[in-house]
Amino acid sequence: MIELTTPISEEDAAKLQVGDTVELSGYILCGRDAVLPRVIKMIEEGTIDDLGVDLRGQVIFHTAVSPAGVGPTSSNKLEIESSIAPLSKAGIRLHLGKGRLKQETIAALEQYNAVYAVIPPVTALLGSKTSEEKVIAFPELGMEALHLIKVDKYPAIIGAAHGRSIYDQDI
Amino acid sequence: MTRTYEEIVTLVRDTLVLAGSTFREDKKEAYRRAITAERNEKARWVLEQILENAEVAGRELSPLCDDTGIPHLVLEVGEDCALTGKMLDAIREGVAEGLRLLPGRPMGIMGDDRERIDQSGGLNPDSAGVEPAPILLRRCSENVIRLHILMFGGGPAIRAKTYRVFHKHDTQVVLDEIVNWACEAVGQLGCSPCTLGVGVGRSHFEAASMMLEAFAEGRYDEQSEMEQEITRRVNESNIGPLGLRGDTSVIATFMKVGPQRASGVRIVCVRPSCCFEPRIAAVELS
Numbered sequence: 001m002i003e004l005t006t007p008i009s010e011e012d013a014a015k016l017q018v019g020d021t022v023e024l025s026g027y028i029l030c031g032r033d034a035v036l037p038r039v040i041k042m043i044e045e046g047t048i049d050d051l052g053v054d055l056r057g058q059v060i061f062h063t064a065v066s067p068a069g070v071g072p073t074s075s076n077k078l079e080i081e082s083s084i085a086p087l088s089k090a091g092i093r094l095h096l097g098k099g100r101l102k103q104e105t106i107a108a109l110e111q112y113n114a115v116y117a118v119i120p121p122v123t124a125l126l127g128s129k130t131s132e133e134k135v136i137a138f139p140e141l142g143m144e145a146l147h148l149i150k151v152d153k154y155p156a157i158i159g160a161a162h163g164r165s166i167y168d169q170d171i
Numbered sequence: 172m173t174r175t176y177e178e179i180v181t182l183v184r185d186t187l188v189l190a191g192s193t194f195r196e197d198k199k200e201a202y203r204r205a206i207t208a209e210r211n212e213k214a215r216w217v218l219e220q221i222l223e224n225a226e227v228a229g230r231e232l233s234p235l236c237d238d239t240g241i242p243h244l245v246l247e248v249g250e251d252c253a254l255t256g257k258m259l260d261a262i263r264e265g266v267a268e269g270l271r272l273l274p275g276r277p278m279g280i281m282g283d284d285r286e287r288i289d290q291s292g293g294l295n296p297d298s299a300g301v302e303p304a305p306i307l308l309r310r311c312s313e314n315v316i317r318l319h320i321l322m323f324g325g326g327p328a329i330r331a332k333t334y335r336v337f338h339k340h341d342t343q344v345v346l347d348e349i350v351n352w353a354c355e356a357v358g359q360l361g362c363s364p365c366t367l368g369v370g371v372g373r374s375h376f377e378a379a380s381m382m383l384e385a386f387a388e389g390r391y392d393e394q395s396e397m398e399q400e401i402t403r404r405v406n407e408s409n410i411g412p413l414g415l416r417g418d419t420s421v422i423a424t425f426m427k428v429g430p431q432r433a434s435g436v437r438i439v440c441v442r443p444s445c446c447f448e449p450r451i452a453a454v455e456l457s
Binding site: 019063064067068069070071074121122128 | 192221224227231233237274275362447
């Protein structure tokens with residue numbers, strides 16, 4: 001078991017291999033279909049600093065944040081998967097979700113020294129490991145706004161790293 | 172025994188919370204068997220996480236999954252039991268209270284027909300804004316009114332399929348098609364292992380109704396020959412928990428075959444319920 005705490009260093013990100021089991025702690029961002037295209041637009045327009053969160057070494061968890069808790073949505077939805085390359089370029093080092101990614105996305109992760117991790121959809125368990133949550137941007141999106149949460153030992157498996165995918169090999 | 176309006180509301184509320192937060196014992200046992208039998212280390216780790224999640228959710232009566240689902244109701248009515256409109260109102264109110272208590276994810280969409288399709292009417296911030304699907308009514312042999320509450324999530328709904336199968340006067344042809352559909356659906360779902368719900372009927376409505384009844388009646392420790400065959404063959408696909416490979420793609424199959432017509436076609440409904448579904452609980456209201 002590898003313990004990771006945000007912000008994740010370039011060295012720690014580079015060491016992660018497909019199939020590694022990790023426990024993730026610290027503050028992480030949460031966003032999905034509705035909000036990620038807006039974050040990308042901020043990056044393109046040069047206004048990302050307005051978020052007030054340094055994206056370097058950060059984690060983005062593909063989830064809504066609602067009174068029911070958190071849990072991964074499919075990372076291969078169009079708006080989510082297309083955010084992975086530009087967010088990695090902007091400094092995100094770990095994308096947390098579920099489902100198989102395209103080869104071009106996996107290549108982009110490698111290019112920017114980022115990884116993709118699969119997290120089981122264990123909402124009750126994650127609730128017991130989540131201590132803080134707040135809206136960072138786009139509050140009008142409700143549960144789909146960009147959130148920042150504090151987590152303690154979220155369980156995950158590295159699903160894509162260094163050009164390889166866990167879905168394309170025996171583990 | 173006649174129950175008051177308030178008693179029914181409370182019973183339905185608490186049953187919905189149970190449905191959304193607990194694994195029945197036969198399901199826990201099925202997971203324990205799967206953990207023991209699973210040869211893939213990562214797959215076994217995922218199964219253990221799912222079971223631990225169920226223990227935490229059951230203990231705290233909190234949601235098993237953040238997609239808390241759409242309430243689907245099956246109402247059974249016994250011989251001498253009278254079902255009134257007032258009782259249906261109480262059930263509806265109990266569902267709303269249950270969604271607030273669970274709490275359900277506030278994902279009801281507001282607005283007129285057009286706005287509800289494209290989601291431009293906005294989200295209802297009230298968990299109870301998620302309205303239940305139409306009630307499925309059926310006769311039962313016991314002299315009771317019994318309500319089954321099932322919470323259906325979005326992922327399985329995306330991957331489920333209801334379509335016609337030309338059976339060529341051979342049941343194996345239909346089973347083969349069910350396995351093909353299930354392998355494709357389970358592979359795409361991402362939240363395996365699944366419990367497959369299968370309904371076979373004469374129309375799309377009837378096939379989907381049979382699928383719902385299959386979930387209401389199904390037990391993990393009682394599997395028919397056809398159910399076992401479907402489960403075994405999908406598990407041979409090596410999709411595994413969360414699609415990470417392994418022996419456990421499907422925990423069980425619940426199948427119900429309704430009346431059929433003299434025809435070369437059967438209408439089949441296959442729903443790949445996720446690792447937490449069927450989130451189900453039942454209560455007697457009379």
